[in-house]
Amino acid sequence: MSVKLTGRIASTPSRLLHDEVLEPQFKYEVDHLLPGYIQIEFAMLLEYVRMGLITRQDALPIAKALQGATPETIAPDPGQNMSDISFALERYIEGLLPRPVPCWHMDRSRNDVQACAQVMFGRAQWLETMGELGQLIQSMHTLANQYRSVPMPGYTHYQSAQLITPGFYLSSINSEFLQAMNRWIQIYDDMNQCPLGAGAMAGVELPWDRQRLSKLLGFRQPRMSALSAVASREWVLRMAGELSTFSVLISRFTTDLIQWGSSEMNFLQLPDELSGISSAMPQKRNFPILERIRGKSAHLTGFYMDMVLGQRNTAFTNLVETSKEAGTHLLTLFQQSKTLLRLLKAVIDHLQFNEDRLLHICKRDFFGGFTLANLLTLEHEIPYRTAQVIAGRYIVRALEHGVSPEPGDPRLLYEACAEAGFQVPDTAALLAASFDVQGGLYAKKSTGSTNPEEVQQMLTAQREHAEKLQREWQDRQGELQAIEERRGRVMKRLLSGKQGKDVSVDAV
Structure with a gap:
């Protein structure tokens, strides 16, 4: 007969608790966390050996049993393991040992x-x-x-x-x-x-040795x-x-x-x-x-x-x-x-x-308005806010007259400038420079801009x-991956049973 898991409570988990909470959690952990639990058990087994609490002879069957722990061999049972994966793994391994190992699982917590x-x-x-x-x-x-x-x-x-x-x-x-x-x-x-x-x-x-445990588990x-x-x-x-x-x-x-x-x-x-x-x-x-x-x-x-x-x-x-x-x-x-x-x-x-299609939209809409305002200020010394007003007024009138951005209507721009009190010659050149699509991409000079060279x-x-x-x-x-391969080599050394082989965490 197996030893009870606790002396604190007399009953096993209720069917309701098992069906609604414990068994679904158990299945989730077996499907997704079981490899981690097995690696943890192996790491702690090596520590027991290092501390002299478990002999290599007793550690060998525990290590072999750990290799056989799979979702098919670990099952929830309210009576035997309280439908808890840690208890289930413990019970499974104990059932495969030729004799009890008193110090195994001492001084540890599920937490x-x-x-x-x-x-x-x-x-x-x-x-x-x-x-x-x-x-x-x-x-x-x-x-x-x-x-x-x-x-x-x-x-x-x-x-x-x-x-x-x-x-x-x-x-x-x-x-x-x-x-x-x-x-x-x-x-x-x-x-x-x-x-x-x-x-x-x-x-x-x-x-x-928490440093060694940490190292062994990556x-x-x-x-x-x-x-x-x-x-x-x-x-x-x-x-x-x-x-x-x-x-x-x-x-x-x-x-x-x-x-x-x-x-x-x-x-x-x-x-x-x-x-x-x-x-x-x-x-x-x-x-x-x-x-x-x-x-x-x-x-x-x-x-x-x-x-x-x-x-x-x-x-x-x-x-x-x-x-x-x-x-x-x-x-x-x-x-x-x-x-x-x-x-x-x-x-x-x-x-x-x-x-x-992209080019068509770029040529259809007045994307160069920002450039036009800048050029009016840089080349003709029109105060920038006034230049903004002129550019906006020109675009409104161009839309009203059905004028496309390129080549635009130099007369409409000239009139907009004149109304603001500025005589601007060669407005055709300004429009060509402002609303040229390819030129507009390269007009941006700042780092991180849409200029293809900056991109x-x-x-x-x-x-x-x-x-x-x-x-x-x-x-x-x-x-x-490397620590998993090294941990596997340590496991093989332990399972080989050969004396003189290092099965400590230092081997990892």
Whole structure:
């Protein structure tokens, strides 16, 4: 007969508690956190050996049993393990041992173990999400470079404003993506601290080497405060909050794409495989993928608020059960984020701008009004505010007379200047310089402007930045992969049973 798990309560969890809370949580952890629990058990087993509390001979069957722990062999049972994954793993391994190992699982708590498994799961998901963002950044750079010299109407307040290019716009969005990647890497580094060894909340009594445990599990360092290690779930809120902020950018970006893809604007196209139709109106060609992306972005803020509300008004102490409930949608948050990034990358990889249509709008609207006012001041010493009035008055009259921006009507401009008290000769040259579409792109001289040469410099700097961030991401991926391979070698040494082989954490 197995030993009871507790002497404090006499009954096992009720069927209601098991069915509605414990079993669903158990299945979630077995499906997604079990590898972390097994790695933690192995790391702590090596510490027991190092401290001389468990012999190599007794450690060997424990290590072998750990290798057999799978979702198929670990099951919730209210009577045997209280439908708790830590107890279930303990009972499973005990059942495979040839004899009891008294010191195994002494001086430890589920609190720091569960907190550690959650962080290990979170950091793996975060790395995957960063990887998807990195791929999107590369696609954005390629598309921006392709269209860096193509004139495009720019809008403020949904009104024609200034000439830009698709490359300028896309490089601006990509700069936001790069800043997000910077922050995401920092969040990873901040959260990659090991809770193990914190115990229930106040530390443990054996001389556990927390630095070695941290190293064996691929953490940057131990979480120094035992209380923070089990009480804080700030890493969840930071990730969710960052994804919520990122979702706002995605929503704004896709809103522009949706508008540009409308039949009225017709600025862009997507291939048939990324398009949709109307069941009733045969003339329609829709882009539902853009609407889906924008809709999915809203979920990220909803998940963030759910996690905030789940944690607020809870005491700063062991937060295991609260964090389980507050983290109900954590996996879904990551899944939705990665799906959103993959869908957006597919759009960017296949998006084409209708260059003829863009040029037509650029030539149709009076985007050179800003340049005209500047030239009136620079070349004819007209006070700038007066120059603004003259330029605006000319554009109003040109519209009234059905005059296009290029070549314009020099007479109307001459009259507008004269009414303001200025005699301006050769207004034809002023209009040609102001409303030339290609010239308008190169008229901007400031760093970061829509001038194609400035855009090229931005793209070059962004490529270098993206490559640096990609290396940093790969380094972190590589660190976890390397520690997993080394941990596997230590496990093989232990399982080999050969004397003289180092199975300490130093071997890792």
